[in-house]
Amino acid sequence: MKTFHILLTFSAFLLVGICQARDVKVGDVERDTLTVPAPFATDVREWLIGETPGVVAVSSPGKPGMTPTVYIRGIHPFQQHPAYYVDGVQVIDLGFLAPESVEKIEVLSGAEAVQRFGPSASCGALSVTTKRAATKGFHASYSFSGAVQLLAWEPAQITLDEWKKYNEYYSNATQNPYLVNRYGASFAQIHHLNLQSGGEKLVFAASVDFLDNDGPMEGRSDSHRRISGSVRLAYRPLDWFRVELSAAAGRSEISNISVMNTLLYNRPVQAGQQATDPFYTNESKGTALSAQAKVEFRPLEGLYIRGLFGISQDNTQVASAWDWKQYGADAGYTRTFGKHSVGLDASFKQQLYNCSYRQPVAQYLFLDLQKKDVWTDVSARLNYDWDKRLFADFGLYLRKQKNYSEVPVGPSLSANLRWKPGEHWGLFGSWSMTQSAFYPGFYIPVGEFYHTAYTTRYSRLNAGAETSFQIGKNLFEARINGFLDNDTYSISQNRMDLKNLGLEFSANLSGHSGNVRFNTGFTLALYQNKVDKLFDGIAAFNYHDQLVIKGGSPVGIAWLYPFTGVDQKNGSPVLGTEKQGYGQGIFPSVVLGLHGSVSWRNWQLSIRGHGDFGQSIFRTVLENSALTRHYLENSWRTDNPGAKYPVFYTENIFSQSSAMLHSGSFFRIDQIRLDYSLSFSRLPARVNLFASLENFFLFSSYPGSDPEYALDWQSAGLETGSIPSTKRIVFGVKVGF
Numbered sequence: 060m061k062t063f064h065i066l067l068t069f070s071a072f073l074l075v076g077i078c079q080a081r082d083v084k085v086g087d088v089e090r091d092t093l094t095v096p097a098p099f100a101t102d103v104r105e106w107l108i109g110e111t112p113g114v115v116a117v118s119s120p121g122k123p124g125m126t127p128t129v130y131i132r133g134i135h136p137f138q139q140h141p142a143y144y145v146d147g148v149q150v151i152d153l154g155f156l157a158p159e160s161v162e163k164i165e166v167l168s169g170a171e172a173v174q175r176f177g178p179s180a181s182c183g184a185l186s187v188t189t190k191r192a193a194t195k196g197f198h199a200s201y202s203f204s205g206a207v208q209l210l211a212w213e214p215a216q217i218t219l220d221e222w223k224k225y226n227e228y229y230s231n232a233t234q235n236p237y238l239v240n241r242y243g244a245s246f247a248q249i250h251h252l253n254l255q256s257g258g259e260k261l262v263f264a265a266s267v268d269f270l271d272n273d274g275p276m277e278g279r280s281d282s283h284r285r286i287s288g289s290v291r292l293a294y295r296p297l298d299w300f301r302v303e304l305s306a307a308a309g310r311s312e313i314s315n316i317s318v319m320n321t322l323l324y325n326r327p328v329q330a331g332q333q334a335t336d337p338f339y340t341n342e343s344k345g346t347a348l349s350a351q352a353k354v355e356f357r358p359l360e361g362l363y364i365r366g367l368f369g370i371s372q373d374n375t376q377v378a379s380a381w382d383w384k385q386y387g388a389d390a391g392y393t394r395t396f397g398k399h400s401v402g403l404d405a406s407f408k409q410q411l412y413n414c415s416y417r418q419p420v421a422q423y424l425f426l427d428l429q430k431k432d433v434w435t436d437v438s439a440r441l442n443y444d445w446d447k448r449l450f451a452d453f454g455l456y457l458r459k460q461k462n463y464s465e466v467p468v469g470p471s472l473s474a475n476l477r478w479k480p481g482e483h484w485g486l487f488g489s490w491s492m493t494q495s496a497f498y499p500g501f502y503i504p505v506g507e508f509y510h511t512a513y514t515t516r517y518s519r520l521n522a523g524a525e526t527s528f529q530i531g532k533n534l535f536e537a538r539i540n541g542f543l544d545n546d547t548y549s550i551s552q553n554r555m556d557l558k559n560l561g562l563e564f565s566a567n568l569s570g571h572s573g574n575v576r577f578n579t580g581f582t583l584a585l586y587q588n589k590v591d592k593l594f595d596g597i598a599a600f601n602y603h604d605q606l607v608i609k610g611g612s613p614v615g616i617a618w619l620y621p622f623t624g625v626d627q628k629n630g631s632p633v634l635g636t637e638k639q640g641y642g643q644g645i646f647p648s649v650v651l652g653l654h655g656s657v658s659w660r661n662w663q664l665s666i667r668g669h670g671d672f673g674q675s676i677f678r679t680v681l682e683n684s685a686l687t688r689h690y691l692e693n694s695w696r697t698d699n700p701g702a703k704y705p706v707f708y709t710e711n712i713f714s715q716s717s718a719m720l721h722s723g724s725f726f727r728i729d730q731i732r733l734d735y736s737l738s739f740s741r742l743p744a745r746v747n748l749f750a751s752l753e754n755f756f757l758f759s760s761y762p763g764s765d766p767e768y769a770l771d772w773q774s775a776g777l778e779t780g781s782i783p784s785t786k787r788i789v790f791g792v793k794v795g796f
Contacts, residue, residue, distance in 0.1 A: 109669025133559025469494030533570030613644025648673030
């Protein structure tokens with residue numbers, strides 16, 4: 060907390076200084092486009108939450124250092140996340156980047172993703188561009204954001220009587236050994252320094268960031284520290300010659316504890332155990348980087364030739380190290396004939412991918428695993444443009460994949476069509492097909508391997524319309540888009556088909572009247588996923604625990620015993636004898652995002668929120684409610700007559716019943732924020748102060764910790780003691796020169 064007091068003092072000093080400068084003339088802050096400020100985030104993927112149609116992003120801010128989960132247009136069980144790229148170089152994860160160092164993040168899917176990145180992006184891609192100089196001259200800015208955090212949901216701890224009943228060690232205890240102040244207010248802070256210099260020939264941008272996020276548990280037992288930076292340099296000595304260098308790197312330290320699950324489960328210590336403190340910490344440290352060099356020639360009008368080399372490394376994962384190298388060249392030529400233009404783009408690149416992993420199999424015994432791939436890619440894209448009103452292209456992407464066994468990789472095909480028949484509206488559509496091989500696991504260097512390779516085929520069909528027109532001084536923009544994604548996974552002659560169907564809407568209205576500006580809009584997506592066909596001879600298979608993949612059903616329906624009531628004689632649950640399918644699956648059928656912002660003179664008020672509806676959560680945690688506690692009593696094993704005290708038994712039949720299935724629908728107000736901006740007539744400086752409430756309001760009937768955070772790749776659809784989210788009081792300042 061010492062750091063917290065120091066920063067409060069610094070912030071107070073800065074505020075006093077600004078207040079004393081009020082006699083200086085303050086001009087109105089001119090905003091060409093009023094934007095809704097992004098919330099406090101430690102990972103750039105958190106900015107996608109509720110903001111982009113077709114994307115479901117999930118992050119638990121209650122657990123420092125957690126990697127967010129991103130779904131693009133439905134769920135793809137065997138392709139666990141989209142491909143990630145930083146300035147064109149593929150990386151394993153984006154956690155080493157500071158969000159403030161990012162200029163934009165593109166969400167790519169379907170034909171657009173396949174054309175740029177090939178089979179790796181069959182289930183989507185996130186392409187991140189780091190900041191570059193935006194204007195000429197030298198500019199510098201510093202920003203600070205601080206957040207006071209409180210757990211949004213706290214589990215009730217087990218009582219002293221319950222401790223005494225189940226463990227003789229506490230028979231004479233007068234206090235619950237863990238009934239102490241384990242939770243409390245914590246503090247997170249982000250510092251960001253950005254430098255930019257733009258000239259006629261040389262453009263330079265660099266940033267340095269420091270993150271310190273102390274989690275909701277006492278002390279530093281759960282925390283995340285990261286120092287990171289990025290740099291971009293572009294040099295253009297001649298009109299036809301350009302050199303560009305970019306790099307981003309980060310080092311992080313993450314401390315995680317297991318005690319949160321102990322408290323969420325409300326587990327007493329088993330009989331015979333001593334009162335040892337379960338608060339132990341697992342620490343992980345590591346670095347990650349991405350860098351690229353690019354040389355571009357434009358000797359003739361319409362012709363470009365580029366050469367590139369890129370590397371990325373990541374050893375922030377526990378007991379693992381990832382390494383990518385890529386190099387290649389691309390070229391393109393466009394010829395114009397009156398209102399018509401035809402272009403051809405072609406590229407060649409080779410990527411070398413290596414991963415080493417130490418799998419613990421026993422105490423002091425590890426299994427060294429490796430995964431190595433060499434990808435050689437050749438692609439071509441033919442495009443046609445007529446008077447900026449009709450655009451069409453066709454792409455072909457070929458990949459040769461070499462690893463421990465030669466596996467044929469089919470061609471990736473893609474096509475796009477855009478037509479703008481009117482000044483204010485247009486139509487678009489795309490199609491792509493990719494066929495390749497997918498390896499769920501690693502293989503041992505001596506040649507034996509864990510998993511059989513899947514042959515995968517992905518087809519993507521997309522169509523929609525968009526409009527944009529002026530209403531007085533106001534601009535209205537809208538877009539509607541429908542997609543049909545088919546995934547086919549094959550092992551030998553066996554096959555599974557998965558279909559994702561969706562409809563996406565987005566609308567935005569912005570404008571101004573006098574000194575008042577506003578911007579408001581929403582995103583809405585309707586999803587349906589269905590397993591059309593399972594592997595031959597298989598009716599269903601487990602996805603996670605009691606969740607299954609079953610033909611004709613959504614992914615992750617619950618396979619449970621029907622709960623019909625309580626036996627009045629002995630208080631035991633009454634269950635059916637055969638398991639049945641329950642629920643709507645683990646993926647939401649409706650995703651909603653709302654945002655709005657209004658400014659007057661130097662003030663701006665913003666609000667944003669999002670919600671997921673139609674998904675189910677199977678809750679395996681037995682804890683707080685009286686009914687659950689009752690079944691906790693009845694779930695203790697007494698099959699050992701000589702035992703003086705019963706032993707906690709988690710595999711009780713009640714935990715496999717439909718009574719543990721809940722609706723995961725929710726709506727969350729993510730942010731309510733107030734900004735105040737100043738500029739000074741005698742100083743080339745701009746100051747922005749802000750304060751916000753984040754995640755203070757959650758509307759849901761779900762009885763667990765947080766319905767949103769049961770949707771992650773490791774335990775999708777399961778509530779097994781998820782770390783609760785945090786409420787945040789955020790404040791900060793940005794000073795620019």
